[in-house]
Amino acid sequence: MSAGEVIAIVGAGLAGARAAESLRGQGFTGSIVMFGEEPTAPYHRPPLSKSVLTEEPDLATLLVHPESWYRDHDVELRLGCRITGVDLHDRCVQDARGNRFPFGKLILTTGAAARGLDGCRDDPESRVLVLRTLADASRLRARLATARSVLVVGGGFIGAEVASGAVGLGCSVTMLEAAEGPFSRSLGTVTSKILADFYRGLGVDVVTSVHVTSVRESGAGVAVTAEDGRRWEADLVVAGVGAVPADHLAADGGLATGNGVLVDARGCTSVPFVFAAGDVANRFEPALGRHIRPEHWQNAQNHAVAVARNVLGADQPFSEVPWFWSDQFSVNLQMVGSSQGADDVVLRGAPDDRRFSVFYLSRSRVVAAFSMNNARDIAVAKRLIGRRTVVDAATLAHEGTDLKSLLSQDGGKSHDQ
Amino acid sequence: MSAPKEIARCPLAELRSGEGVRVPSEAGPVAVFLVDGEVLAVQDTCTHEDASLADGFLEGHVIECPLHGGQFDLRSGAAVCLPAQHPLRRFGTRSDSEFVYVTA
Numbered sequence: 001m002s003a004g005e006v007i008a009i010v011g012a013g014l015a016g017a018r019a020a021e022s023l024r025g026q027g028f029t030g031s032i033v034m035f036g037e038e039p040t041a042p043y044h045r046p047p048l049s050k051s052v053l054t055e056e057p058d059l060a061t062l063l064v065h066p067e068s069w070y071r072d073h074d075v076e077l078r079l080g081c082r083i084t085g086v087d088l089h090d091r092c093v094q095d096a097r098g099n100r101f102p103f104g105k106l107i108l109t110t111g112a113a114a115r116g117l118d119g120c121r122d123d124p125e126s127r128v129l130v131l132r133t134l135a136d137a138s139r140l141r142a143r144l145a146t147a148r149s150v151l152v153v154g155g156g157f158i159g160a161e162v163a164s165g166a167v168g169l170g171c172s173v174t175m176l177e178a179a180e181g182p183f184s185r186s187l188g189t190v191t192s193k194i195l196a197d198f199y200r201g202l203g204v205d206v207v208t209s210v211h212v213t214s215v216r217e218s219g220a221g222v223a224v225t226a227e228d229g230r231r232w233e234a235d236l237v238v239a240g241v242g243a244v245p246a247d248h249l250a251a252d253g254g255l256a257t258g259n260g261v262l263v264d265a266r267g268c269t270s271v272p273f274v275f276a277a278g279d280v281a282n283r284f285e286p287a288l289g290r291h292i293r294p295e296h297w298q299n300a301q302n303h304a305v306a307v308a309r310n311v312l313g314a315d316q317p318f319s320e321v322p323w324f325w326s327d328q329f330s331v332n333l334q335m336v337g338s339s340q341g342a343d344d345v346v347l348r349g350a351p352d353d354r355r356f357s358v359f360y361l362s363r364s365r366v367v368a369a370f371s372m373n374n375a376r377d378i379a380v381a382k383r384l385i386g387r388r389t390v391v392d393a394a395t396l397a398h399e400g401t402d403l404k405s406l407l408s409q410d411g412g413k414s415h416d417q
Numbered sequence: 418m419s420a421p422k423e424i425a426r427c428p429l430a431e432l433r434s435g436e437g438v439r440v441p442s443e444a445g446p447v448a449v450f451l452v453d454g455e456v457l458a459v460q461d462t463c464t465h466e467d468a469s470l471a472d473g474f475l476e477g478h479v480i481e482c483p484l485h486g487g488q489f490d491l492r493s494g495a496a497v498c499l500p501a502q503h504p505l506r507r508f509g510t511r512s513d514s515e516f517v518y519v520t521a
Contacts, residue, residue, distance in 0.1 A: 302499055376472075376474055380474070
């Protein structure tokens with residue numbers, strides 16, 4: 001690309017910030033313009049469902065880069081600016097006021113939006129809340145400070161972290177999960193049962209197979225009713241029922257979409273000068289041979305870094321085993337890979353000691369692993385997955401097996417030389 | 418230049434190949450590793466967030482942070498994988514039959 005060219009980045013979250021950083025890091029000297037709807041420079045979201053729920057954060061510790069970084073690296077940061085249209089023919093984006101901004105290449109890092117419940121209102125007084133943005137987290141913190149009872153709808157990671165924060169503040173917490181157990185879809189029944197027992201042991205009332213049909217605010221509280229007639233009341237309802245990719249802009253502009261913006265392994269969309277990265281990108285993952293759309297912090301930043309290089313012509317496919325962590329109830333949980341299609345599950349360690357790992361195998365290869373307070377097993381699992389190492393389930397299950405030794409089999413690559 | 422000063426020590430018997438040992442020092446905690454018979458010492462706290470690299474995963478000369486997966490080359494201290502971006506401080510070492518001495 002010539003120095004006079006403009007790269008527009010729509011979406012000022014972690015992926016957008018890392019994309020801009022990567023472009024400058026690769027020596028791009030043209031213009032970079034980044035658009036963000038929120039009034040805040042790109043920030044890290046993981047703390048929002050953890051420490052930010054109980055104490056007001058120091059914004060500087062949340063920011064991906066200090067605001068001065070954007071000036072120092074000649075990145076034009078347009079905050080509070082909602083892009084409403086992409087014109088692929090004239091190569092420009094348009095904001096809500098009708099201003100048009102030309103680009104040579106475009107990177108979409110628009111992320112995802114929290115899925116709400118039918119009773120959700122976009123109103124600061126609402127007692128039915130979602131958690132996605134810094135503003136959401138601040139509102140929730142204020143509510144939690146005075147709430148005595150909280151209903152968490154959705155037994156996923158956001159729901160569990162909110163439950164952890166609320167229990168820590170002395171609230172009575174009920175978790176309503178649609179499936180047969182918390183995380184049962186992503187982690188399977190063995191792990192789901194362990195975690196349900198873990199939460200119950202900490203005082204959370206975990207209720208499963210609940211299909212919420214109505215959420216109604218009345219007086220100072222909220223009532224939630226399920227399909228089968230069961231009913232709960234609380235001071236506050238928090239919906240942790242997933243996120244939807246913010247791909248309308250791409251779809252309306254004529255780009256191929258489907259559970260996000262469809263991109264190849266380089267991050268390129270159906271149009272050669274438009275790329276997408278992070279939560280919004282449904283990317284082809286060469287290691288799995290299919291498209292995936294991880295909504296994790298690690299993916300947002302590492303994918304964006306790689307895609308930005310490809311915007312500049314690097315032509316390098318991105319491949320990474322999805323990995324994430326969750327800090328809740330004083331334990332560190334980590335997950336790597338995807339348990340989809342697993343035909344065997346191996347438990348190592350003792351759930352009662354709050355230190356264990358679960359390995360998911362498919363045709364004698366590890367495809368995913370989950371751990372509580374056992375990050376080293378995840379580090380090994382990540383490599384076993386990436387290298388497609390054949391492992392024996394009985395060996396894996398055996399307590400005496402040094403997991404690291406599994407890596408040196410099957411032609412495991414080593415840095416030692 | 419003055420001679421390097423001993424800031425920490427670690428019993429040789431505690432060092433196992435592929436594992437890290439965390440030792441306190443006046444310069445903050447130090448992580449000591451044994452890699453192919455070579456002793457390497459770096460600052461123990463990850464430059465990304467507060468985590469102990471001695472608890473990390475060592476493969477070859479690369480240590481991976483247990484918390485968020487950032488990686489560093491122990492020989493240079495350089496950050497080699499995001500989210501780590503800033504290098505680790507490296508320390509000198511010498512050893513006798515009983516101890517590894519960390520120097521700065």
